Amino acid sequence: MTLPTTLPTRSGGAPSAPSTAQSIALVAEREIGSKLRSKAFVISTVILFLGALALVVWGGFSAGNSSGTPVAVTSDAVQFLPDGSGLDVTDVADRSEAESLVTAGDVDAAIVADSSSPLGFAIIADSEAPTQLMLTLAQVPPVELLNPDDTNPALRYLVAIGFGIVFLLAASLFGGTIAQSVVEEKQTRVVELLISAIPTRALLAGKVIGNTVLAMGQILILAAIAIVGLTVTGQGEILQGLGAPIAWFAVFFLFGFILLASLFAAAAAMVSRQEDIGSTTMPLTMLIMAPYFLVIFFNDNPTVLAIMSYIPFSAPVGMPMRLYLGEAQWWEPILSLAILIATCVAAILVGAKIYQNSLLRMGARVKLREALSSR
């Protein structure tokens, strides 16, 4: 039988095997490429970015339109009120009554007569002076803060939700992605072709790295949207004190995600069908959701936050939160990061073992003990 065309001749014979680094890069490249071409992924990512943008813009919009900062004014300080200031004024009898309103949170600040001030009056506020009030004053009087160390509770809550939800979304999205990708290869037997070409570890590493790059990319773009958006819409003051925690969050997320991704890949390798993924990844999904709920319910509980900030699975949320609140010493994030990295290395080793032992076992779910045994 003759053939219409012939293959390129065996010039040079078989190529030499790609290096491990090349193999990993090829696998990672395919992971990223196939994800970026998935419509579902692109659409959900765009929605996520638009949502973040909308939140930031809406925040700026409502801040600009607020019906005036509530302030208390004692009768002897009424003369110091700026004209047409858009302030929501409450008259009070004396300084102590003003302070109690500020402490209770009924007003953001109080304007009281003060003979020691060169302007003849002073501002009393809880943890920080309201920006809008300060802007309307021609000259800035002394500010007395009743609880200078306190963080605004609403803002604290928002920051907690922010870290929590970003971690939850990114980790579950890409954790799920890596699990699906592992099972897809197993289900279609592509894996049998892949591991005849490259080592199993290179395959696992490529998958973890590819998805980590995607997840980090998403996190960095979200951070950029938040920072640029807040600055452009004039809410820059929220960012004060958030810069370092966001940077730490990114670092913690990087290792936290590698940790989770290795475990997700291992868990997924234990089943042979997409429908069964849930049965082995369920514990991991719980691990991802825990920090989110913990930080929302306990963001004002220093003890819970301190514990969270050292447990590898919740450290990416807990430690930046404590840094933001100023509750952590300078060495604490470093120690926590060291614990996280050590756990990460352990997870990669255990994950690789499970992955290797389970990858070619089709059919029924592989038992964890068998997956971990030396054979």
Place this chain on the structure above:
Amino acid sequence: MLELRGITKSYGGRRVLDDVSFDVRPGRLTGFVGGNGAGKTTTMRIVLGVLAGDGGTVTLDGDQVTAADRRRFGYMPEERGLYPKMKVLEQIVYLARLHGYSKADATERARTLLEQLGLGERLGDNVETLSLGNQQRAQIAAALVHEPQVLILDEPFSGLDPLAVDVVAGVLQERAARGAAVLFSSHQLDVVERLCDELVIISAGQIRAAGTRDALRAEHSTRRYELVSASDAGWLREESGVDVLEFDGGYAVFETDGDETTQRVLRRAVAQGDVASFAPQHPTLAQIFKEVIQ
């Protein structure tokens, strides 16, 4: 040469492979034939290293097969499937690159091979949009793209139309001609018979026959002849040493007890009338197969 020696495998006490031994020679097409559940796929998976045998050895040119050797194996698994949402060409290029080809080389090889297999029009389509037959061709490309020296193909012809069978058969023969050792399983005995230089017949986990096609035929051949004559061949029944198996006017199939008898019958046939055909009847692979698995 790829040599299997004494391969055994049991699943939960049930022995699915029992002392399986045979050779796959370079430059030859070896057909691997057996019924459902006979152990073909299990044997192939053990050769590929995706399954561990309980005992026995697989050697290549005398040395135990290693992971490095297996990089030069090409494999087509029984369950078909590449990445469903990846384009055909990209997929084959990816596999070639994993075997160490540069991007440019990989692309050229993949394109040429896919065109040769008749997928030239579908290079940019996702695998899941291809018909099953075309997916199968893509799968064959995946097994061949890195110029393997040993090819292990599990049912490469199932589900292909006759033209596609010819195309794939041509590609495999070409690979063998270039020195590859090719082992493939098939249920299509006629295709195996037409293509294969060597045959391995397995039944219930045991090798029942192995060797070249011609040797196997000779071994199972009988003194069976077919006569097509212009006149009635009823006289055959009266010849001594002749056992008539089929008879219909001028057509008869019979066995003789020796060459002498055969020659006598031939002379008489010519004397009786015009002979259109007088030929030994070779057993078909299907007949041999049925015979050896019993």
